[in-house]
Every structure is written in structure tokens, then in C-alpha cells.
Amino acid sequence: MADVRAWKPAVDGIAEVFHAHFTTHAYPLHTHDTWTLLIVDDGAIRYGLDRHEHGAWRGDVTLLPPHVPHDGRSARSGGFRKRVLYLDSSVLGDDLIGAAADHPSLADLVLREQIHRLHESLLWPEPLESSSRLALVQERIRAHLRPQWRVAKPIGVAEQMRELMDARVAEGVSLRDAALAIGAHPAHLVRAFTRRFGLPPHRYLTGRRIELARRLILAGMPLAQVATAAGFYDQAHLTRHFRRHLGITPGNYFTRT
Secondary structure, eight states: OEEEEEEESSSTEEEEEEEEEEESSOEEOOOSSEEEEEEEEEEEEEEEETTTTEEOOOSEEEOOOOTEEEEEEEESSSSSEEEEEEOHHHHHHHGHHHHHHHEEEOHHHHHHHHHHHHHHHHTTTTTHHHHHHHHHHHHHHHHHHHHOOOOOOOOOOOHHHHHHHHHHHTTOOHHHHHHHHHHOOOHHHEEEEHHHSSSHHHHHHHHHHHHHHHHHHHTTOOOHHHHHHHHHHHHHHOOOOOOOHHHHHGGTOOOOO
């Protein structure tokens, strides 16, 4: 069972607002190119992030960084209710990804209240208020994470494969072409990508396509067009993967506000 409400607000920096009540749905391992800012209103969530287990509870704030694989399922019988903001990568910046991956749970009741009030403001067409509240949330999160200087590492074949797929989400790229472009054996490329990011390339690409489909649906594109625009064979193919990832069909996803 799933009860979902999703929309794209007219607020710079917020890619999507997502309110959901799941009873049995479990998210498969996937990634986002946005920051996932989550609060739990009822129940509890267990999730894996970067191969470590974590929990999301009512009193905490959960911040999942972009490009880092994670999954999710209810930690208790009866499911969970959550509110999520998907924030553009520019809102917090790539310099915070490492710190957020290490410490995704923020025990800060003031921050949680700020996020709650931001969600409430997004129910009404007041972009200035919402933008102001987002700025306060952004400032407090950055104060929590306080990134430390890290030595840059040369980009490896796994990162090159990810960049290649990110640039071709809809059209895709064959393993053979990727191996030729990167200069690595196909099997080594698959092993390196899976070892680095925790999921194989095809599952990463499917997750990115689901993310693209969500945005196109929220923009009002007809589902048959969404399927092909997001790289799926047809609408049935989109529906199968969409339901697996989100527990609902694409047709039940869009909420008009």
C-alpha cells in the first residue's frame, strides 16, 4: 500500500516535494543527482547508505547526498510516513557529499522544525517565504557538516562510467561503447563500478531514468511520451520499474496543487 503526493514547487533549488505513506514498500538500491532531505512523521525507516546501515526516526533529520547508493524499508510493522525535499546539487554543493555520507542523520530539533515549516509553506503559493525558509535550512545544514579539506583523487574508470551514463540517461550507452571510450575491459568496468558505487551500471542507469521520469511527469508530460523520453522501451516498461522503485504507478504519482 502506498499513499503519495508529489509536486514541483516554484522555488529555486527545490527539484521536487514528495510526501508518502508506505506500509510494505521497500526501495531498491538507487541513487539521485539531487540531495534528499527527509523527515519522518510516523514509524521508522532502515536504510543502507554507501554500504552502511542507518535509521531514520521521527526526531531526526536525514540528509542523503547525491550519487551515493541507498535503499530503504520500514523498520517497524505498519510502515512509515515521510516528507522529502529533493534539493538541487547547487543548494548544498559537492563539497558536502563526503561529510553527509559519513553522517546522514542530524539530531537537531530546531532544524527539523525549520524543515517542517518549509514543507508547510510549500503547500501555498508563497515562493518568497519558501525561499527564505530554505535559506535558513541550508545555512543550518552547512553548519552541521563543516566539510574538512580532502585531497582530490584522480578520476577512476568507475567515475568515468558514471559520468558517461549521466550524460546519456535517456539514450543510454552500451557496455562495449563505454569500455572503448574509457579504455577498459567491459568486465573490469562492471566490477569497478559495482565495487565503487555498490550497484551495477544497469541498475544505476535505471534509477537515473526513474528520476528523469518523475521530473517529466511533474512537468505534465503525457505518460506515453515520458516513457520514451526517459529511456524506457514503452509505458509498460516504465510502469514496471516505476512501481518497483516507488511502490505506485506513474499515473498515480502526479499531484496537482
